[in-house]
Amino acid sequence: MTMDYLLWVCSLVVPVVLAVEETLMDSRWATTELAWTTFPESGWEEVSGYDDSMSPIRTYQVCNVRQPNQNNWLRTDFIPRRGVLRVYVELKFSVRDCASIPNIPGSCKETFNLFYYESEGDTATDTSPLWRENPYVKVDTIAPDESFSLLEAGRINTKVRSFGPLSKAGFYLAFQDLGACMSLISVRVFFKKCSTTIANFAVFPETATGAEATSLVIAPGACVTNAMEVSVPLKLYCNGDGEWMVPVGSCTCVAGFEPSADSTQCQACIPGTFKSKFGEGSCAPCPSNSRTSARGASICPCQNGFYRADSDPPDSTCTTIPSAPRNVISSVNETSLSLEWDEPEDTGGRSDLVYNVVCKKCLRDRSPCTRCDDNVDIAPRRLGLRQRKVVVRNLQAHTRYSFEVQAVNGVSGKIPTSPSYSTVNITTNQAAPSAVPTVHLMRSTSDTLSLSWLPPEKPNGVILDYEIKYHERGQAMSHTVTAQHSSAKVEGLRAATPYVVQVRARTVAGYGRYSNPMDFSTSLHSDPQKSVQDQLPLIIGSASAGLVVIVALVVIAVVCLKKQRSGSELEYTEKLQQYISPGVKVYIDPFTYEDPNDAIHEFAKEIDISCVKIEEVIGAGEFGEVCRGRLKQAGRREMVVAIKTLKAGYTERQRRDFLAEASIMGQFDHPNVIRLEGVLTRSCPVLIITEFMENGALDSFLRLNDGRFTMTQLVGMLRGIAAGMKYLSDMNYVHRDLAARNILVNSNLVCKVSDFGLSRFLDDTSADPTYTSSLGGKIPIRWTAPEAIAFRKFTSASDVWSYGIVMWEVVSYGERPYWDMSNQDVMTAVEQDYRLPPPMDCPMVLHQLMLECWMKERNLRPKFSRIVSTLDKLLRNAASLKVVTSTYSGDLLRLGGTLPGHNRKSPDSSQEIVRQQMSQTLPIRV
Template identity: 85%
Template sequence: MDSRWATTELAWTTFPESGWEEVSGYDDSMSPIRTYQVCNVRQPNQNNWLRTDFIPRRSVLRVYVELKFSVRDCASIPNIPGSCKETFNLFYYESDGDTATDASPLFRENPYVKVDTVAPDESFSLLEAGRINTKVRSFGPLSRGGFYLAFQDLGACMSLISVRVFFKKCSTTIANFAVFPETATGAEATSLVIAPGACVSNAMEVSVPLKLYCNGDGEWMVPVGSCTCIAGFEPSGESTQCQACSPGTFKSKYGEGSCSPCPPNSRASTRGVNVCPCLVGFSRADSDPPDNACTTIPSPPQNVISSVNETSLSLEWDEPVDAGGRSDLVYNVVCKKCAHERAACTRCDDNVDVAPRRLGLRQRKVVVRNLLAHTRYSFEVQAVNGVSGKAAAAPRYSTVNITTNQAAPSAVPTVHLMKSTADTLSLSWLPPEKPNGVILDYEIKYYERGQGMSHTVTAQHSSAKVEGLRASTPYVVQVRARTVAGYGRYSDPQKSVQDQLPLIVGSATAGLVVIVALVVMAVVCLKKQHSGSELEYTEKLQQYISPGMKVYIDPFTYEDPNEAVHEFAKEIDISCVKIEEVIGAGEFGEVCRGRLKQASRREAVVAIKTLKAGYTERQRRDFLAEASIMGQFDHPNVIRLEGVLTRSCPVLIITEFMENGALDSFLRLNDGRFTMTQLVGMLRGIAAGMKYLADMNYVHRDLAARNILVNSNLVCKGGKIPIRWTAPEAIAFRKFTTASDVWSYGIVMWEVVSYGERPYWDMSNQDVMTAVEQDYRLPPPMDCPMVLHQLMLECWVKERNLRPKFCRIVGTLDKLLRNAASLKVVTSNQCGKSPDESSEEIVRQQMSQTLPIRV
């Protein structure tokens, strides 16, 4: 609604009739408009109402009203009573339809809802022209079919020049190849309304969900998810559309790349292709990417040379003239045995050895062994590449025909005694290094040492048992192999027994016990040496630790975690502990409040953590590991461990009691009750505790207001991978360091100054990660000193090595506490706006710098 464009009387409802009066007037550009005036200042107890016609809501949740008006200065009106006003009130009334009458609803604050008391920036006197004021007010959330506006005059001399009613929206936009519809703003000025998106034509989702946030000013922010052009389509129209690749071009993958010309030996005759088909006679391997050129099979190998040595063969060859346009050329050697010249050749059996292998050769040389003597063979040397299996034609090859010579096997290298009894020897041996054919059997020759008469037996395999021997008699044994070419040489008799001694029947196991004893002694010696080296290493390590310096020790480095508990935590007798009430639930069991009374110490209120019944050994270890960690710390801003009870049931951990509980809930319960100096004092305590932990080389990993406890003196203490508090490198790469703790500390600062507000409000974790990656940072909370927000931003620097150390943070906060005046310079004052408006403006400025989506 805009009253400036009214061409006839507005005829709004007035009460009483002697109050507001509709008159014709002129706007700033001297165009005729309809206005309402009232000036009953000389009459006391004025209560004049003016109500607009019904205004349909159109599903809008929050509306804005722009008022142009002028007000006369009461001081410029002579002889008036003290009831003269220079302000008026704005109201609204919701209804499902245009049901209002002259008398209903009653003209009073209830049922009308007051929006604001409107005052002019400038009033005018009788001696000067009227000065027009412009004010904008908003209200919501609206839920019914429409509403009326009402204006209440309590004794002013004024003119309501124009009324404009409007709402804000985020217009339809395209971002990251996704279309987001027109979206009205939310019910509150700070609301973020989620608009779901849909990929443009010929685009696909690459990250989901697709959504944009529409803020209260009708501006898009924090895009989440994205689309990209599918294969065969490229971006166009300033990256808002995806158009098909033209004929002769292609795009093989989805993404924002452009179409490319078809590779050699391929052609695309249609639009929108993701691969160019190969020309006839050319192919791509299955592993070839679509942007590779199409290739063909290689020509045959050249100049194959063969060299026969008895039943062995050497083959060498040169590269093909044409490798087919590929670099993955390999060779296959196919062996075929031919019975005679006119008979068909058949594949060689597996006994034929081709070294280094038969298929997939990179080198151009092989050696073939174990061929049959006096046999004709044919060898094919094939040249193949990645498309040989794709082509219709068989691989191209060169052939060489050879005939082997006669050759007996070489000597058996070594004979081993496996076992002996009173009259037998169990033997084994290795085959000949050069069998020169298939070994048919082995001959074993044996005789008594010093005797000339020998005996022989045969064996089909490389082991045998010789029986019928005389006990306690030394024997000499020799073995030889036989092929179709005959027997090979006997094994050397001097090498047929261990340590160059003859085999003695019945005495081969004599050394077994000695060997076992040596093994046991070796193990004992190793353990002693290992123990000594650990002691020596520990002594050396102590040389590098400065006197008085204390370093955190991970309890899980102990072989037995119970040792860590007993070293770092004090064992308390069960009679000293009294549990009073359950105050919460922990990860491993209940958390209670109780009392601890120890000899020569005053009774103290303590927190008691219990390990629930039915725990596993791992749960017990993890539960006590917390005590092993806490027991190593001694600092005013770190929770103090009183001790543990490991010999009782249940197992207990006793810590100091913090009366005010978790910091985040404590701040929310006391919103606005502390001075900025008190808040900075809390922050200083947290930073001091973190500096102490950092100096001990301990990384907290989970620093957040919910993990900080507050005692009755407002002292904050830290106890033990939430996305909103975690540094980007810790989320992406699990890189937890003191620098990532500094990032989390910056979030804690924001929580403290905002009195426990949830970081990033109602944004999802995925949206938070996306926004932070795009350099969005939290704006300053309401009434936040500039120096504190600047320190937060330093903690959130993306490059972790540039973030401040905790020692510098403590020093900075100490300076602020000594110079309290620096805490009075607030970010909102700098911008000249209310705190809420300032925060929103900073958000908009940041988002406009990092996200180029402003509609």
């Protein structure tokens, strides 16, 4: 801000306070002779006189007008500066009119000169400083407004002059007469200042003016007591006339204090009043149901029995809790209940009234009622109800319940006791079970059908048994058999004949509804198992002979190819593929190369280090850090990439294993398989560059976005994973570690298979070869097929089993498979035909596909091509995704029955139930 601008602003603003003058010297104060220094002695003469009010004063006169070349000097005593930069001189004098003096030469004057001389002390003498304009500094030539003649009374003139800036300890004033007839009546030396003032509730100290008449001196301010700054800095400008100008910044009274009548102070609120916020507002009376007896109150505490909610402003009225809801009406319909009630008589003075419904189950003995478990469904919800009606479902039959309908508002939590509530007690009736959802064919022979089904969504009691009704298609006569569990084998059927099958459940209340009719056919041939037993010796002999021939052909092919391997590795690979399947691209294991570097150079592109820029570390891998960075190659647009680094101090084997993953990825090119951009093997550190997936691993991404996607979106993710696995399977590649943690998600929710680093060979020399890989890592038991765990038979079918677990992870939004069960318990449960239940809101068709992926016989599991086709049909027919299974309770599903009593929130007890069930019941194999 320029000085000219400030001056312009000052000219527009009315001064806040008038100027104050402080005198440094006044000749009228003298009670004795002034005895100022004169030169020459015949010049100025000190005489006694009277001022305007006829008070005696000491004056100096000179009137040597008849003598030419007058140069008479008069100098005051030393005047201390007292730190001011600019001083003012007020002169009172009278001058005789030269025309009234007869017979005088032309040297008569009617003016005189004013000088000053700065000094660090009172050092002036009669001869020093010299009596001339230099070293004295001239202030001005003083001329009277009016002069007088002998016929008129003496007329007194008053003139004020200022000078500065001053820099030394003090100064002298000097008066030069060049031939006037005059009288110096009085001399007053003073300076101007801006006095202490209060503006905008801020105090500004006394401030002297600046060195120049146009100077603006900044004075910092401080808030008055009980005030706070609302804008800074606090300052006023003191101008050259000693006037305050342009206030900047302001203060305001704090809470509990209001402005005084003159708006210069902040005074406390009187008892019974308060002010909750800072500002210029006034104190107000306490709101209803509150009071204060203190001065300066910023809030009025609530009276006993009244409260403010945490979200209520401090100036709000104090309120209380509501009374209990009125006229609670219940209506029982078998195992369902309808509750309605009226608004409380007293809402507590608030508008945020809501209701809670608490369900308690009461046993027949006299023990207290306990909270209902999560299986009881209260719609629309249990807590925070605005409407006054709920429907309760999934109650147990012939059971006594107690329901509390609570009225709650914003201050109910302020009281340690329970909310106000009304109670209603009911006893449920018995209802038959609901229909069995669907029936699945697990296996068929020429005379049997092996069937499996899910229990009813609403059993409404303990399932006693199941009735299976079947008949030949087109025939009216039907037959029934009974099963104790949710699977059965129907025998004595005709070969190659279609049958219509339905299943229903029975409780003490009777049979439920049949399932929808399903068509299944028996096979044409007899039991293949018996046929195999009869022909086993012939099969073994034929297989042995065939195996010898195949081994011989493979050995011959490999020997021939190795002889021709003098050419490029690409030529070798193409020839090997011709031996296997002409026209089909086949995965080549990089560990079959004598020199692993050859595989790297064949399948991965070497990138120059200057093209890569690492920006930040985003994670850690088995071999080093994982970073986000940028890749800029000539002729290509810059792209964001993921960078895997090999940590320093690596061994040659670690380098080989690290780059092996790049050799694997480099062979793949599919939109649902992570894409390799290249490697850096000639620099340090060694780097693998892949495309960057913004949303990271699928499992953590789902947990972070729990419940945010539609089922169609989830199925779309599963379809992408299946498509990627179909591509890998078609290349004869077995992943062995398919899990949601190894699926990456980009910003468009496209899922891509990644993490190809799991060793493809198990180490038989390890302490536990069944579970430990050659890299020292554990086999992922929860995701691995049983034959892969037991016999290390990793195939595309074992990847299908893992894909079924991935489906379960996706639909459950990243929940841990088998919860907190130990690996040993998981293996035992799977071996005895226990499977994961459908996740919450899981479509029935998806869980059925999971169960097919978990078939014990690997040859019965679907291929990835069929999985992709099935998911495509589901996406085209979204209505099929709306038929969901029963609410997920966290129970393992046994293909021969369901485990009772397993609560999702108590995994330890659920594992014990699993172990007890497995020790008591022989599983029904599928």
